[in-house]
Amino acid sequence: METINNTNNMNKDIINTDNTQKLRSAKALKFNPFDKEFHANPYPIYHRLRSEDPVHRYFLEDDWVLTRYADVKAILRSGRVRTHNQPELLQLKNQYLQNQGKNLNALDHASNKFLFYMNPPDHTRLRGLVVKAFSPAVVERMRPCIQQIVNDLLGQIQSKGTMDVITDLASPLPVTVIGKMLGIPNEAQDQLHQWSNVLFRILDSLVSLEEYEVINKVIEDFQEYLRNLVAEREKDPQEDLISTLIAAREENERLSQEELLATCILLFMTGEETTVNTIGNGMLALLNHPEQLKTLIQEPTIIQNAVEEILRYDSPVQMTTRIAIDNIEIGNQTIQAGEKIIICLGSANRDPAQFPNPEQLNLNRTENNHLAFGDGIHYCLGSALARAQAQIAINTLLQQFPDLKLASDKLEWRKNIVLRGLKTLPVTFTCR
Ligand code: HEM
Incomplete structure (x- = not known):
C-alpha cells in the first residue's frame, strides 16, 4: 500500500512538475486582444496558441479561447453552444441608465430581434x-449595379493620381449597395452612411455606455425612417428587399414589424465594416505581395479564388463568441456549461493542419475552406453579396490603375478587436 502510495505521489509530482511547466508557459503565453502588439499583428500569438495551448484560458475573464481550425469548426457547428448573451447585458445596461434618467430602450428592444444574437427556434424561423x-x-x-457604383466612385478620383482605398472606394460601396437592395432612396445615402458608421460598433466588445447611447439614438432615428418607408411600400410594393420582407410579414404574420425593422438595421450593422475590411485588407495584402498582385492584374479571371484567399489570409472578422449550453470536452479540457468561448476565426484560417503554408498569400490556392464567414447556423447571410462586392471592387481598381x-x-x-481593418490605405497611381 505504502509503495503504491509513494509511487502515486511520485507520479503525481512528475505530473505536477509537468503541469507547472505547462502552466508557466501558458502564463507567458497570453491571449490579450487589447495588447497593442497583438492588435497590430495577431498572427504570431495565434501561431503559439495553436501549437502550445489550443484550448486556452483567457486571463482577464476566465473565458476559453479556441484557435485551431478543427476545434473552431466543430464548436461553430455544435448544437451545444448558444450565442453570447448580449441582449441580456444590454438590458442590464439599460436598467442602469434608466436609474439616471437616461435609457437604451430602442437598442434593448431591437437587440432581441437581431439574427446574430438569436437562438433556435426563433433564429431558424x-x-x-x-x-x-x-x-x-x-x-x-445585383452585379451590374455594384459595377456601376464602383465605376462612379473610381471616376471621381481617376484624375487625382492618389486615393484612399478606404474612404474613396471600400467605405461608400457597401452602404450604397445594401441601401439599394433594401430599396432606400438615393437621397438618404449620406444619412445611411452616418448611421452605418455608428451601428457597426455594436459588434465590438469594448463599447462604452456613452457609445451605446449614441447607437441607441441612431436605432431610434433609423427605425423612424424605416417605419415611414415600410408604410410607403405597403401601399406601393417595389422589387426590393423591404417589399419582400413585408410580404413575408403578411404571410401568416410570421415576421413581426419589430423583426422587420431590426433585420433591415442588422444588414447595415453586419454588412458594412466587414466588406470595407475585406477590400482594405485584401488590397494591403496584394500591395505587400507584388508577385501575387501582378498575377491578378494579368489574370483577372482568378478573382474568385483571389478573394477567398484574401478572406483567409487576413480575415475581416477575427473572432466571435458562444456560450456552452452543457459541459464540452475539447482538447483535454472541459468547458463548463455557461462558460464563454472566444472563437478565433482569424487563427483557424492560418492553421497549418488545414492550409499548407498558411502564412503565404497564394491566390491560386485550391483547397480553401476558410472560416471567414463563420460556420453552422449563423454562417454569414451576406457572404454572396460580400464576395461579389470585393471581387468587383478589387478587379476594377486593379484593371483601371495597374x-x-x-x-x-x-x-x-x-480600434476594434472583433473586426480587423485599416483606418486608411493611401495609394498612388498614374492618372488616366
Ligand atoms: C466579407 C464581408 C463579411 C464577412 C467577413 C462576414 C462575416 C460574418 C461572420 C463570421 C458571421 C458569423 C458570426 C457568428 O457566427 O457569430 C456573419 C454573420 C452574419 N452576416 Fe456577415 N460578413 C460579411 C458581410 C456581410 C454582408 C454584406 C451582410 C449583409 C448585407 C452580412 C450579414 C450577416 C448576417 C445577417 C449575419 C448573422 C447571420 C445569423 O446569425 O444567422 N454579412 N458574418
Whole structure:
C-alpha cells in the first residue's frame, strides 16, 4: 500500500512538475486582444496558441479561447453552444441608465430581434424568411449595379493620381449597395452612411455606455425612417428587399414589424465594416505581395479564388463568441456549461493542419475552406453579396490603375478587436 502510495505521489509530482511547466508557459503565453502588439499583428500569438495551448484560458475573464481550425469548426457547428448573451447585458445596461434618467430602450428592444444574437427556434424561423433575399441568384442580379457604383466612385478620383482605398472606394460601396437592395432612396445615402458608421460598433466588445447611447439614438432615428418607408411600400410594393420582407410579414404574420425593422438595421450593422475590411485588407495584402498582385492584374479571371484567399489570409472578422449550453470536452479540457468561448476565426484560417503554408498569400490556392464567414447556423447571410462586392471592387481598381503603389508605410488598424481593418490605405497611381 505504502509503495503504491509513494509511487502515486511520485507520479503525481512528475505530473505536477509537468503541469507547472505547462502552466508557466501558458502564463507567458497570453491571449490579450487589447495588447497593442497583438492588435497590430495577431498572427504570431495565434501561431503559439495553436501549437502550445489550443484550448486556452483567457486571463482577464476566465473565458476559453479556441484557435485551431478543427476545434473552431466543430464548436461553430455544435448544437451545444448558444450565442453570447448580449441582449441580456444590454438590458442590464439599460436598467442602469434608466436609474439616471437616461435609457437604451430602442437598442434593448431591437437587440432581441437581431439574427446574430438569436437562438433556435426563433433564429431558424427568422433566418428562413430572409435567407432567400440573399441567395447567390439575387446577388448575381445585383452585379451590374455594384459595377456601376464602383465605376462612379473610381471616376471621381481617376484624375487625382492618389486615393484612399478606404474612404474613396471600400467605405461608400457597401452602404450604397445594401441601401439599394433594401430599396432606400438615393437621397438618404449620406444619412445611411452616418448611421452605418455608428451601428457597426455594436459588434465590438469594448463599447462604452456613452457609445451605446449614441447607437441607441441612431436605432431610434433609423427605425423612424424605416417605419415611414415600410408604410410607403405597403401601399406601393417595389422589387426590393423591404417589399419582400413585408410580404413575408403578411404571410401568416410570421415576421413581426419589430423583426422587420431590426433585420433591415442588422444588414447595415453586419454588412458594412466587414466588406470595407475585406477590400482594405485584401488590397494591403496584394500591395505587400507584388508577385501575387501582378498575377491578378494579368489574370483577372482568378478573382474568385483571389478573394477567398484574401478572406483567409487576413480575415475581416477575427473572432466571435458562444456560450456552452452543457459541459464540452475539447482538447483535454472541459468547458463548463455557461462558460464563454472566444472563437478565433482569424487563427483557424492560418492553421497549418488545414492550409499548407498558411502564412503565404497564394491566390491560386485550391483547397480553401476558410472560416471567414463563420460556420453552422449563423454562417454569414451576406457572404454572396460580400464576395461579389470585393471581387468587383478589387478587379476594377486593379484593371483601371495597374501601377497602384502604397503611399505610406505607417498604416493604422482601427480600434476594434472583433473586426480587423485599416483606418486608411493611401495609394498612388498614374492618372488616366
Ligand atoms: C466579407 C464581408 C463579411 C464577412 C467577413 C462576414 C462575416 C460574418 C461572420 C463570421 C458571421 C458569423 C458570426 C457568428 O457566427 O457569430 C456573419 C454573420 C452574419 N452576416 Fe456577415 N460578413 C460579411 C458581410 C456581410 C454582408 C454584406 C451582410 C449583409 C448585407 C452580412 C450579414 C450577416 C448576417 C445577417 C449575419 C448573422 C447571420 C445569423 O446569425 O444567422 N454579412 N458574418
